[in-house]
Amino acid sequence: MDQLLSAICDGTSTGDTAMRLNRARVSLYRSIIDTGWFDIEGAKTIMVGPNEAGKTAVLQALQQVNPPSGIPKFDALRDYPRSKYNDITTQRVDPKTVMVVQVEFDLDDDDRASLPESMRSAKYLRGRRLDNTAWEDLSDAPQVPTYAAIEKDLTRLCTHIDSRVEATTPGEPAPSAGLRAITIGWTSSTTIDGERAAALKAWLDKALLLIDESNETEEKRYDGIVAAAKIHLDRAAALAVLEKRVPIFVLFNNYFRVKPLIQLDHLAQRLSTNVLDDTQYDYGNVCLLKLLGFTVHELSDLGKAAAPPANNPAALQIYRDQLDKRSYQLNAASVQLTDEIRSVWRPREGRAEADKLRIQADGQYLKVVVEDDLGVEIELHQRSEGFQWLVSFFVVFFAEAAGKHRNAILLLDEPGLSLHGLKQREFRSTLSRLSESNQAIYTTHSPFLVGPDELDLVRVVEMTDRKTGTKVHTTVASGDPAALLPLQEALGYDLAQSLFTQERNLVLEGLTDYWYVEATAALLHAAGLISLNEKIALIPAASAGKVVYYATILYAQNFKVAALLDSDSSGEQAARQETLIHTLGNKGILRTKDAYSGPVTNPEVEDLLRETLVKVAKDALGVDTTAQAKAHPDRPIIDLFSSVIGGFSKYKLAKAYVRWTRDHVANDLTDVEREQFKTLIDKVNKALK
Template structure:
């Protein structure tokens, strides 16, 4: 199963985050300091945390401004849901639960008193007594006489039913013990039903189905509860000590007296990764070899030492391989450093061996390298080693990594997210890819009383919250402006998304797709296209511009500077590829049929009838008129998501032809 959406309420700075979507692979949270990003991750972990994670504490975790409600008894912790989530079931999950529950949404939460709850939303409704009372009465009228015939003077089945239903009202739901008791009564009544009477036979089946709703619901919940992924939170305070005194650590763990729980957490994870407890490694360090005349004892002793050596070596190799993927060797060096975990008496050491064979303790390496080692130790110990479907929560990962290594670590997160959903917070533009803005959730707190809010769309009342996104786009733009020989300047980011995502569909279908050597440069608005085009042209690159055929595009296309720079052949208009009746088409009109469906299914805006009756009106105008809160950004984002689960064959023939024509014209302009 995959986490689909989440909500945090009444936790530290979070009064109500609002529901926010979680991506199927990785989700990026950005926002300024003190916005509440860490609080959101900490609350999420409580859905299903690893063992020994500190639980909710009303004194520490309930919003301080509202804590008086707890002390006065106006609010009971057992009534306060702090975090709730919804999961999307995969095919394996659905196959494991009753068929009647397979279209439901599995939701789970945890209250302030640390008690979890779970439910299935959109599951078949539990029947009430009012819905089956008449059917039960009619069934009794059918079986009571037949029971009297078989057992004269015996208790009528209706008497047993009365004993079960005493105290039931019209609103009583058929669940729990009530469902079980009624099912037992129906099983006993089955032999009394005339098998040739189709009406009574069908009535019996319907009543049994009413009792099965609760039983199926409970069976589904019991199965899904066991499949909930573990939530692993990693923050920058977790560190693996380069030198662990095993005897002392074993004593602290045995007495639960830790000098620094966050610091020791990394050490405990290292031991989990190795497959030993601190006490076991300590005992091995104290062990004295038996005499040579005791071969059996000597062999046991050697086996223990070999097992320790082999497991330490296997863990060292695993960590080295992962770290090398990010911490790549500098130019001129044959290979990256090797990580070694060495047991020496009562000490467990983490050392780094360089290309000369020199061993250096971990703490003598850079902060960034230490952080990376600690991250992989915690992840493999708490997630990969035990759960293939963990949810990884990273709080400001890689702060001490160089910007370029952060970009490489971003790829590492993407790789881990293929099997383990990842949610991470960041201030760094290097951890937000230019093609990942649809994965971003903006966290802000514009007003203390309102608390932390999480926005699924890239919007915020606090400009500082968007700074990492602006920096990421600026960095990528600066890189792309002077690296590609051929450049296509677009009006905005949504144009970039439509063109890039549709080209990917065409490429997968072996149709005409956009040349990968052409850089797509979003200019933020039609009016700014001329600036980007001029700068690129001045660098003697090949440049073309794609403009919508609306008023803003017309105005930009008529700028003397742009026409002088690019010439008429270098200025492409959406109407050049569009074949429909819209007189001033925008890029969205090239995907009109598909976007009408996506707007209905994903945004809840249904303009199917209007799109047919007003075929000459731009699709964006229709959607804006139907819903005042319509956003071109939301529509483009929904289209990107749609392309992940669809192919080019799912586009209409007109859409395929229009986009292939557009791409051919782009190639011609930039040949």
Template sequence: MRLSRARVTNYRGIIDTGWFDVEKNKTIMVGPNEAGKTAVLQALQQINPPPDVPKFDALRDYPRSKYNDITTGRVDPKTVTVVEVEFELDDADRAAIPPTMHSVRYAFSRRLDNSARHNLLDAPPLPTFGSITKDLTRLCAHIDPRAEAKTPGGPSPSAELASITNEWTATTAIEGERATALKSWLDKSLPLVDEANDTEEKRFDSLVAAAAAYVDRATALKVLDGRKPVFVLFNNYFRVRPLIQLDHLAQRLSNSVLDDDQYDYGNVCLLKLLGFTAQELSDLGRTSPPAANNPTALQTYRDQLDKRTYQLNAASVQLTNEIRSVWRPREGRAEADKLRIQADGQYLKVVVEDELGVDIELHQRSEGFQWLVSFFVVFFAEAAGKHKNAILLLDEPGLSLHGLKQREFRSTLSRLSESNQTIYTTHSPFLVGPDELNLVRVVEMLDRIVGTKVHTTVTSGDPAALLPLQEALGYDLAQSLFTQERNLVLEGLTDYWYVDATAALLRAADVVNLNEKVALVPAASAGKVVYYATILYAQNFKVAALLDSDVAGDQAAQQETLVHTLGNKCILRTKDAYSGPVAKPEIEDLLRETLVNIAKESLAIDVTVDAAAQPARPIIDLLESTGSGFSKYKLAKAYIRWARDHSASDLTATERDQFKVLIEKINKALK
């Protein structure tokens, strides 16, 4: 199952974060120091923490300013919800629960006393006694005579039913013991139903379904509770020692006395990755070769040494490949470094072979390289254990890495999130991709009375909270402005998302292929398109601009500087690809029907009737007129999510044709 929404309340500096969405794979939390990012992750972990994680403690975890409410008894920890989440089910979850529950979502919460509550959202409502009374009466009228004929003078089914339901009212839900009692009565009554009577057979089946609804719900709750993922928080990245004395480590492990500096945890993970215990490697280091005249013992000894060598080599190759995906060689070097794990007597060594073939102990390499090695060791060691079916919560990963290494490590985080849903916090612009702004949640604390807030949209009252995003965009823009020979300048970020996401759908369906050498450059507004276009054109790059056909787009398209710089052929308008009745179409109008559905399903804004009745009215105008706080940003973000789970065939034929025309015009203008 996948975490879809979360909310934290009454935890340390957090009064109420508000509900915030969690992405399917990777979610990024940004915000200034003391905003509460770490606290959010710590609270989330308590949904289903690993066994060794400390639980909530009212003294330490309840907001200090309100702790007097606990000591005076005005607030009972049993009633204080700290963290609540909602999960969406995957195919494996649905296969494990009754079919009647396949459309549900699973909600779970943890309270300050560490008790838990769970529930099913969107589940079929439990039937009430009033909703089945008529069917029960008619069934009794059918089976009472048959029961009398079978056992004259015996208790009638209707009398037995009355003894079960005598205290029920029309609003009584059929659940718990009531559902069990009703189901038992139905089972007993089944032989009395005339199987040749289709009406009574169907009536009986519907009553059985009503009685079983609670059982299905209870079964689903029990199954889903056992399937919820473990929340694993990495806020201390344990280091692997470059030299491990095996006999000492084995002794400390057997006595459960580990180093206070937590290095032992990294060492234990390394051994787990290798498939050995410290004692096994230590014993191998002590063993002397048997006598040459004992071939069986000699073969056993050789097999043990070979097994150790092969497993050390396999682990070394795995770690080297992963590290090379991030820690690439500097220009001029023949190849990246190799990591090697070697056993020598009572010592296990982690060394790095450089391009000269020289072995260097791990601790002599940079802090960033040591961190990266330790991260992969810990992660891969735990992947077969508590990280399987786990949600990873990473607090400030990669702090020791250089900015460009962080940028490469971002792709590693993306790969990890494909199998383990990942939420991480960061201050670094290099860990936020320019195409990942829709994955960002802004965390801020403007007032300690109000506490920490988490925003699903990229908004904040604190400029410091948005700084990593501004830096990320600025860095990427600086790179893209002067590296791509072909550039399409768009009015804003939402236009960028629509073009990029739709082009990807059409490319995957082999409908049309947007030239991959074209860089999409979002300007801040239609009025600023001219500045971006002028700068790019001055570098002798090919430049085109895509403008909406609304008033702002018309004004920008008529700017003398823009016309002189690009020429009319390279000023593209949405109306050139649009085939509908809207007089001044924006880019959203090219996806009109799909966006109407997305607005209804994802934003709870239903303009289906109005859109059909007013086909010449721009879709954005329709949505804004609802007075529901509509945001173009939220709509574009919802479209990106939709595009990830759909294909070009899910667009209408008109939408596909319009975007095909648009992309062909872009390719032609920038050929």
């Protein structure tokens, strides 16, 4: 911790980096045997699961990819799974070979521009072993070739240049003799790297002058061999560049608090001697000072300084400027913190405005107070635990984000525990905003920190038994009902709110239909093509058969209700239910076939996005069904996917589509898809006008 405080004090910076974590895997760490690879979202990722599932262990392991200085490293005695530790002591397992954490980064345009051209399509892999050695590699990039890959071309090239030398300068040593000296001992599996590649490249440079310029075949052969010899150099250069751009992984598993009253001289002494009597407060207080733009010594010295004599106007001006600078910076920080606090800590009903934070300096004391709507100033520690936590969080975050940990990957363990549920909901949007520039992964048990539109961001962490260990699921699936409890509570709370607050309601068959309609409507609205009435609430039912229950309850509350049903067999059966017809009337029962213009007889919502989903499935699921889709244009796309893709999941496809919409616009849909959804949205608006 002392080293971490020193790093914060010196204000060093890692520099900007746009690299983003794409997926991760943790193995043989505490409760974890092997999580398996799991996806990480580009902005924020939410991990849910019961106590003792291993959520904190996952974050702790991830931090070791590139931790801040001063963070404790892996310790085989403490961190290797206890049930397997005998393998370490008996030397059946060497810590040097134990891969604990592996991650894959996606690169952006700036990252790629800094790499050799041959490596610009690569993804960057990095990890750390149990002995704390790091490793790195590139995927989706040219691999270092073996001798077998170029041996035939070298033989043919030698034949060409040997014959030319013999014809022009008889008696001269054949160039191939020099190559044989280089390749002595090489086998088919010998990699062309290091000194081998350097020696081969030197021989090739000399051979170039002996090639017949008019012989295109040999010129092309030579270029191919040179490219193969250079691959290891390009890979090494790319890895050297990317290593410097890796973001720091910052774990906040114990949120430090800002002390409401700081004795500057005492804090300066503790930092100077590394004797910290209250580490949590000292860390938070140093962050506060960093946010203000002062070191503790600067503020302490200002508090000690005496006013110069009145007959020395130059000294008086310097002294006044110093005090004004301190006052202005304290005020600016107070305003920034107040604005952020107000974005979450909204005023109660009947109050004119939320509380104001004030940071005041008086001699050797730095004081944090809260001014209420009456103008009364109260010390921070007299406010609620939740309010103190929120203030401390913003202080620590802004101090870290502005300096050493700018553009870091933030690992937040159970943020906002002391906040009221409704304030957690508001803080959820704050986390979304912060994650735009600092990729964030956080764990939670709270349903208020998981939005109903964020289920695609959720990773379920579970441990069904100790032998299997912790598993992380990219999809919302778990054998442990407790792992899904926050999601069920989040959906239940949002459903309860939406069921009885919105006058207009569209009931959908399921969650995937909800995602398709909401995401596509957002694309069309952004393009100015058509807008779904913002007063319409989208209500996902568990199945087509349960649509009637939701519709009946809403109708009984005198709300306007419509239902969107697929035109498959289950949708048809639900549409024919007398209760639903009686409740909604024929105009209130919308069918996907009413908006669909293709040859599928019984279209589902997914068929309205048929061609785009084929592309999404290819990119996200790694299965190209283009040919099958063209060969069977009258077959429902979900039916086709199910027959072609092993273990196909409608949920996973829908989640991939939601991700796709975040990086695309309405024009990226086909003309037919846009028109079909415009028709659908128009019918929904008219049914619920």
